Amino acid sequence: MATLRVMDSFLMPGPDLLSSQGLRLDGRRPNELRRIRCKLGVFTQPDGSAYLEQGNTKVLAAVYGPHQASKSKSSTEAVVVNCQYSMATFSTGERKNRPRGDRKSLEMSLHLRQALTAAIKTELYPRSQIDIYIEVLQADGGAYCASVNAATLALVDAGVPLRAYVCACTASMAWHGGSPAPLLDVGHVEEAAGGVVLTVASLPSTGSIALLEMSHRLHSDYFENVLSRALQGCRDIEVILDKAVRDHLAEGWTKQDVVTV
């Protein structure tokens, strides 16, 4: 059954993902992000925390550290980034039996660590550790992207020196009137429809890619196309995050005090 569906999407990559008017299942245009709303400093106990909503996907991130590393993990060269990805039992349509510890969460934790280590100036804190905890409250597609974006905000809130914002975005592929139309920011319905999903975590201001992951098959001719769409998404998200950070910093200050660069 699963292989069949892959074949389908390979031959006719998701013609049903776009309507005849060129709109997606949730009414967005192909290059449109879902609404992103976010807030920094939602909690008081962690050193940094952030909440981020991307459409119906809702994620909380908390950052502790840098603090002394536990003996086994310690490294003399760089800070150890420790990530834990956890999904609330009620976050998905079907109830999850355990919030973490399953294969998927462990994989997600690992991917998060890779993306965030790329952004943090790790060499500044040898023999230390930064804990980043992600709690997905509601999953509606693109939970990984929302987690990376929320973690970035939480790291900023914690005052951890970063090379650049690290933003993540997904892209997929659909056909509209015979021509390829890459889709930005894939939702749960589109994910479930079985099309290709390319996840990119990048540092838009440096132009580098921190993590790239693709599921299903895609003809190599279209790969660049989809990737550039995803990178564009990352750049768009960076602007939104940047604004959120500035707004957060401006709170309690009068607007004039903040010099807009």
Next chain:
Amino acid sequence: MDEEGTEKICIPGMRLSTLQGHSSGQGTYVKDGYIFAALSGILKTEEDNKVIKLSVVSLITPSILPKAGDIVTAKVNVVNSRQVQCVILCTGQTILTRPYKGIIKKEDIQLKYKDGIDPYKCFRPGDIVLAKVLPTTELHWYHLSTEDNELGVIIATAEGSPPGVSMIPINWSMMQCPKTLVKELRKVARVVPENINEALLPLHFNQDDESLLLNK
């Protein structure tokens, strides 16, 4: 049992006396100005400097742990070039039913020539040693020292000898097996005889008989 009346039996939580003129010893605790018993056993009173010290003596060995300054009996498990790992079997006269891990660092083996010492020439796995507990610095590891002359190996079996045949010390750093006559190097403890009978008996006296007689 006519003597029974003179012994006061205590159980935990029994109020023994006020704190005035009394002090709390082993097996008791102080709460709200009173001394209470913490063990079930016999009340013992000692007068010391006009203060009566109350303590409760349990008939079975109380559940205690080795503490700094105690003399313990330990069995050597692992010897390497830096330290000796062992299991503490008894503290003083008290048997420990659980094994507690102990460590003798190279520099704590003897008083002199600390640097030139080779742990392999002092201990072998399976040896029974007497050692003193040093202040604890690590979780779950008791640091031990055998610096004093009275501390060190007390029971050891030579390589190749049948089990249960112990070597006899011939000087402060060497022991010899009475059966195979093999000599081996050890940090030997100078055991101060407790029993005059034992001291009078030559050491090669039939050991099996002797130990049976001493079983009391």
Next chain:
Amino acid sequence: MPLDYKRFNGPEDSVSYKRFTADYLKSYDELHSELIDETGHRKDGRAMDEARPMYVRGNFVSQAKGSSYIEMRGTKVVCSVFDPREIVHQNEFSTVGLLFCEVKFAPFACKRQRQSHVPDSEEKALSVALRKAVGPTVCCQLFANFQIDIFVYIIESDGSCLAAAITAAGLALANAAVPMFDVVTASSVAIIGDKIFIDPTEDEEHLAMISPDTNTNHGVITMARLNGLMQIADFRQIGSLDIECILKVTDILEQECQKVFPKIQKTLVGYVKNGIMEQKRLSEEGKAREAKLKDKMLEWRSSIVNNSV
């Protein structure tokens, strides 16, 4: 549930035959009317405020440091206590020691269903409750960074298991010569409507947990008490009770705990007495042996002297 490969398992669909007996699904009222007969006595002939006779002994398990056995007719509990051992996954320095408590039911302990080998929530809850109840009485500061193991095994359960387990643990701890602040005893009560069942049986407890449709009181309360210090070490209630009832039951439970205390006291004193006697016997035997040895020595020395002459 994953299959347990370390034991022999029966067929998965097996059910207790009691499920098919006539009295498996009795109504609440039927059960209720069975509890008390016309004379106001309970099923087993006790009066409402009468606890079951309690048989108590220590030194039950030869291999343990301290142990005890308590039997209250249908409730039989064994407890053993071992010396402090190191805490396996501890990496922080602590000033107090830990108590590790485990309560387990025998597979055949309950009348209704066979108990599974895997610890269920009731066993876990009992273990937590036991730890709470004996915690205040053990001098934990004396074995910092180590833990004392307390194992309770319920061979047969017929109500008031927690109370029996706590009392047994208290006795076993004292028997193991673990330094304690006080002797702890426990007692429990089941309440159904305006009736208070002291030291309830399984049936009484079972019924007290079910709520009748009317808004009457029902519930079970267990209290653990330090008798010398007159402190309450644990108090747990479940069900639905109004405040007057709880306060009334608190007084009753205090008295009941007090009633258990002399039995434990007597047992402990008995062991000390026996110990003294044993010690005396041993020391006399020792003296006899010493004398024998002396004779032998003299004989032997004189033989040396003779030989040398």
Next chain:
Amino acid sequence: MAGILLSHTEKVYITHGVKNEYRSDGRSNIDYRPMELETDVVSHASGSARLRLANTDILVGVKTEIDVPKPDKPGLGKIEFFVDCSANATPEFEGRGGEQLANSISNIMLRAYQSAQAFNLKQLCIFEGKQCWKLYIDILILECGGNLCDAVSLAVKAALFNTRIPFVKAALMDGGNVDLQLSDDPFDSKWLDVGSAPLLVTLCRIGEKCVVDPTAEEESCSLVSLIVGVTGNPKYYNDYEDEEELPAFEAKCSVISMHGPGSVSPQNLRDAINQGIIAAVCLDEALGKTLFRERRDTEQFKRHSYGFLK
């Protein structure tokens, strides 16, 4: 809660404050800290609520499933509590670090909801002996600022109040199977009757006195705490037209439990239970009124949803 290090003098300061009925944040011994409550915050759940009590942050989601009732209780539904201590609250909860705390909270919640006078499981029955609803009450602890149990019980009650259960038509088919028909319309559902659901009140013994709603600092000064679960008054959760038809109400204890390594004197215990019942009745009234107002606002589309963005 671990992770809080207080010096001896700080502890003495808190203890003396409690003795004089004046706590470090200005409250008296029987005052609660301000709370924020919002219901219907998670769309994948049948009912949800988020409660913030000073620093303590709890999110509760209620999910429903159809299940088979227990053979010895054919007419009752099922309820299950699951507590997850998020590592967001403290790094100690990473992995399985929070499991012990989570188990103790879910255990006491289960015991508090055990009596039919606290929560009637009959309302979850679909077809006696064959099918029933199972409620999964998933509690997520996002931040710990002391007094977890009280906050959890409040959030759970709010989430249950917010829970809708779809109407199901059940018919017995041949061979003893049950045919279920669920309506497609999400509004074709009923609210749960949670008026009598219990609230927990933690009374922390500090020195010789008991305080309600302890902060994390106060908790670390206390050796023993008493948790009292008290049933709620349905009056505040239902829209009774006539005050006269109200059933007579009396607050009852559905659970009492002690935590911590210390012990209490009998008099202390009695006072604490009394104090706990009084506090619970006040809390219940406040919670009921708030929830009811929120529900009316939602029905009239007046309510603004905030979530974590506020």
Next chain:
Amino acid sequence: MTEVYKHIHPSKYFNDYINQDVRPDGRDFDQQRDVIININGITSADASAIVKCGNTTVVCGIKLELARPKAEEPDIGFLISNVELLPLCSSKFRPGPPSDYAQVISNIVSDIVINSKCVDLKDLCVVTDKLAWVIYCDLVCLDYDGSIVDACIIALITSLKTLSLPTVTYDNETEEVKVDTGVKIPLQVHGLPVATSFGIYHKLPRNIILADPSAYEEEMCGGIGANLIVCWNKGLFCGIQKFGGCNLSTEDEKRTISLAKQRCKLVEQVIETCIKNGEVK
């Protein structure tokens, strides 16, 4: 002082006793410990027995259940026995799933009982392919002082002998099951297997055979558990197992077998009298 000596130098301590032809608890080498049996002491079980061999205490409780027989063997029931070595019975055992040793003991006990054919599993079938009895025999060790298998077998057989099955009626059409506890039929137990444990202590010039070893003696004979288990069933030799330890000479082997045979008779008598007394009550 003795205790300290035993603790520090266990092998020598033990050797000293053996050299005097006596065991630390005062027994001769061939001497067994007394056996005490109490039957049906546990009312929550369908049948039960408590057995003490010296300090070793084993409780056996039997719970009856009903289940559908296996499809490949539709006319036989189930006899499931498990041995539980609790952490409370000795500091050697830890809480959690059964240790390797506990599984070995469980296997030995189960093998002895199944191989002795003392219960005909066909007797346990109620309706072919529909309903059969499941006899759960849970053996629990409360005090572990050696020779655990001996005590387990005695406890298991004694409780099986006192077990009676309630009558079951099965309606073929409605598949309804009814159990009448008022009428009970005793279970047929054929034969009476008895196991006897031995420890073999390595000593020159001859190894020493210790009958019914205690936990300490088992330890001295190498590892936990007895070295040799000999099994007799009503005058029939029905099994011998040797685990580790020292080598066994032929004459020693013959001696152990005859010792076990004698013991088998004794234990049989104890069980029979015990059950008779129980019935009188």
